[in-house]
Amino acid sequence: MAASNDLTEPLVAQPQAQSEATGADAAVRPDSVRPAQSWKLVAFIFFIVSFIETFTLGQLFAFLPIYLQEQMGLAKDQAATLTGLVVPLVFLVGLPLIPFWGVWADKYSRKVIIARSAFIEALVFLFVGLSQNPLQLALSIALAGFQLGNTGVMLAALRSVTPVKRVGFALSIVGVAGPLGFAVGPQLGGFLTDAHIVDLRGLFFISAALSVLSGLLVTFAYHEPPRAVKVEGSIGQLAWGALKGVVTVRVTLLIFAVAAVLILAWQMARPFVPLLVQNVHPDPATLNSAIGLVVGTAALLGALLTPITGVLGDRFGYRRLLGICAAGTAV
Numbered sequence: 568m569a570a571s572n573d574l575t576e577p578l579v580a581q582p583q584a585q586s587e588a589t590g591a592d593a594a595v596r597p598d599s600v601r602p603a604q605s606w607k608l609v610a611f612i613f614f615i616v617s618f619i620e621t622f623t624l625g626q627l628f629a630f631l632p633i634y635l636q637e638q639m640g641l642a643k644d645q646a647a648t649l650t651g652l653v654v655p656l657v658f659l660v661g662l663p664l665i666p667f668w669g670v671w672a673d674k675y676s677r678k679v680i681i682a683r684s685a686f687i688e689a690l691v692f693l694f695v696g697l698s699q700n701p702l703q704l705a706l707s708i709a710l711a712g713f714q715l716g717n718t719g720v721m722l723a724a725l726r727s728v729t730p731v732k733r734v735g736f737a738l739s740i741v742g743v744a745g746p747l748g749f750a751v752g753p754q755l756g757g758f759l760t761d762a763h764i765v766d767l768r769g770l771f772f773i774s775a776a777l778s779v780l781s782g783l784l785v786t787f788a789y790h791e792p793p794r795a796v797k798v799e800g801s802i803g804q805l806a807w808g809a810l811k812g813v814v815t816v817r818v819t820l821l822i823f824a825v826a827a828v829l830i831l832a833w834q835m836a837r838p839f840v841p842l843l844v845q846n847v848h849p850d851p852a853t854l855n856s857a858i859g860l861v862v863g864t865a866a867l868l869g870a871l872l873t874p875i876t877g878v879l880g881d882r883f884g885y886r887r888l889l890g891i892c893a894a895g896t897a898v
Contacts, residue, residue, distance in 0.1 A: 604790050606729040610737050612789050613721045614744045616685065619781040620717075621748030623692060623774035627708075628654070629753035629862045630760075630855060632841045634767045639701055647842050653705045654838045660712025668716030669723075670805040674798045677724045678791040684717035685782030692775035696768045718745075728792060735881035746869035749862070757859030761852065825893060 631653070635646040672680040691714065694707035722738055729737040759765050765773065798805065813819050841858045848857040880888045 604728070604792075606725065606733065606737055609725050609728055609789065610740045612784060613681075613725055613741045616681065616781050616785055617718070617721065617741055617744035618748045619777050620685070620688060621745045622752035623688065623748075623777055624711075625749040625752035625862070625866070626756040626770060626774060627692070627695065628838060629841055629858050630756060630767055630770070631708075631838070633845070633855065633858070635701065635704070638698075638767065639704065641701070643842065643845065647839060649701055649705075650838050650842075653701075653708050654834070656705060656709040657711045657715070658834075660709050661715035662712075664713065665716045665719075666806040666809045667802065669719055669809060670802055672720040672723070674802070674805065676791060677720050678785060678789055680720050681717050681724070681789075682782045682785040684714040685778050685785060687711075687714040689775045689778035689782065692771045692778060696771035696775065724791070732881070735885075736878060739876065739878070739880075743870050746866045749866035750870055751863065753859035754856075754863040755859070757855035757857070760855045822889070825889065829893060 632643075632646045632650050635641045635649055636643060639646075641649065668680050687710065691707060691711045694710065695704060698704040698707055721741060725737055725741060726734055756770050760767055760770060800808075813823050840862060844858045844861050845854060848854060876888060876892065
């Protein structure tokens with residue numbers, strides 16, 4: 568599959584009639600194994616889970632510098648420094664674990680791994696809301712590293728029950744939840760806090776409650792289908808095999824490198840956007856709303872374009888589309 572231009576191509580070739588009859592990826596789910604749920608329902612569940620995740624995380628990163636100033640008593644320059652130190656902790660803690668989450672999901676349960684992310688996220692927001700000093704806040708945000716690794720698992724689970732010709736559309740449904748959450752979360756959070764309906768601490772407590780609901784949704788609404796093939800091997804061997812597959816397959820390595828560069832560029836700028844808004848919009852009465860508007864507008868555009876790119880990818884190929892999207896991101 569890695570060498571193919573079409574990312575929806577099955578890992579194991581199957582007759583076309585069989586693939587259409589089962590309505591699934593024959594490499595993952597042979598004819599004798601039926602999905603417990605329709606792919607549309609699974610896509611809807613994962614859409615909600617992804618939306619809540621980015622809805623809440625979008626608020627955290629949008630208002631973190633303001634939270635440091637209002638609740639921790641830091642000056643603006645101190646808040647900028649601490650923001651730059653705290654945000655990378657999520658990735659420093661979480662990135663080494665990402666291969667293991669995928670392996671544990673394949674070997675034991677995708678459902679458990681996805682629900683784990685939501686419940687850890689709930690703890691993160693609870694501890695952030697309870698933090699009384701920068702050290703407590705930094706440790707709370709670092710805990711978010713343990714929630715990473717759920718997106719790939721959700722996409723793999725969705726792909727395993729989706730007809731081959733509908734994979735791009737199904738993945739785009741879940742994909743649109745991310746930018747949509749990042750668009751809506753900060754804007755709604757800015758309105759609620761500027762209107763004094765809730766302060767930033769209260770906003771994070773609400774985020775914790777939403778994350779709990781997300782975990783419960785996965786636990787009770789998503790029915791993981793039985794595995795067609797049992798994964799053999801130790802956790803270490805499987806994790807190393809996954810990493811080896813990334814660095815030794817040319818197409819996979821290229822996609823990984825492009826994604827890494829784009830994410831690095833975005834993460835270098837995103838944490839400081841709220842402070843930039845604060846510089847040009849000094850009115851504290853409507854500051855959070857202004858931050859939400861700026862942060863949310865770009866994410867909203869991404870949300871609107873995501874379903875379209877999924878359809879275009881199905882029709883014209885993902886490699887070509889990836890290049891166009893990367894160029895658009897640079898602009």
